Amino acid sequence: MHVIVVYDTAAERNPRILRTCRKYLHHVQRSVFEGQLSAAQLRRFRAAVEAVLDLSYDSVTVYSFPPGTAPVRHAWGAAEPTPTDIL
Template sequence: MFVILVYDVNQKRVAKVLKKCRQYLHWVQNSVLEGEISEANYKKLKMDIEKIIRQDEDSVIFYTLRTTKYSSREIVGLQKSSNENIL
């Protein structure tokens, strides 16, 4: 599956969340990651994130797509990360 992850967490936890997410997904820009991930790794990532964040203070949104066949991606302005790791 293809996942787009967006997070808004307290600054104290930003580095931990980003580090954990980068183990599974590709960093796109501030607080946004994306990439192909297996169902098992998706569940593991969600569990790991839940251990890091505070439910009453932080927010993490997972957008899941079964395929990217009908999607497109367009960048306007500065590209924050390279596409070399994007399949």
Template structure:
């Protein structure tokens, strides 16, 4: 499955979450990651995020897609991903 993860996390936790997500997904922009993952990897990502955030203060939105998205960039692409159409 293809996932897009967007987050709004307190400053003291944001670097830990970003470092964790970089191990699994492509960094697209500040607070945005995306990529193709297996179901098992998706479960590991969710568990890892839950262990790093404060669910009473932080917000993480996960979009699950069955196929890769079509992307259109307006302006500067922060971190190009070559394998996305």
């Protein structure tokens, strides 16, 4: 299924969450990733994300879409992740 992942984490955990997201998804904005994951991949990804989060502070929202209903994405401003975001 198509998924969009957005994280809001404390700065000191950004490198780890970024690395985890990049293993599974494409980077579309500093804190936004997208891609295709099976249900099993989504479970593994969730476990990997939760292992690096501080659940009392950090948050991650995941949007999922049934096949054939991917959204239209519009980028306003400096849309591409900057080189310093790519670890």
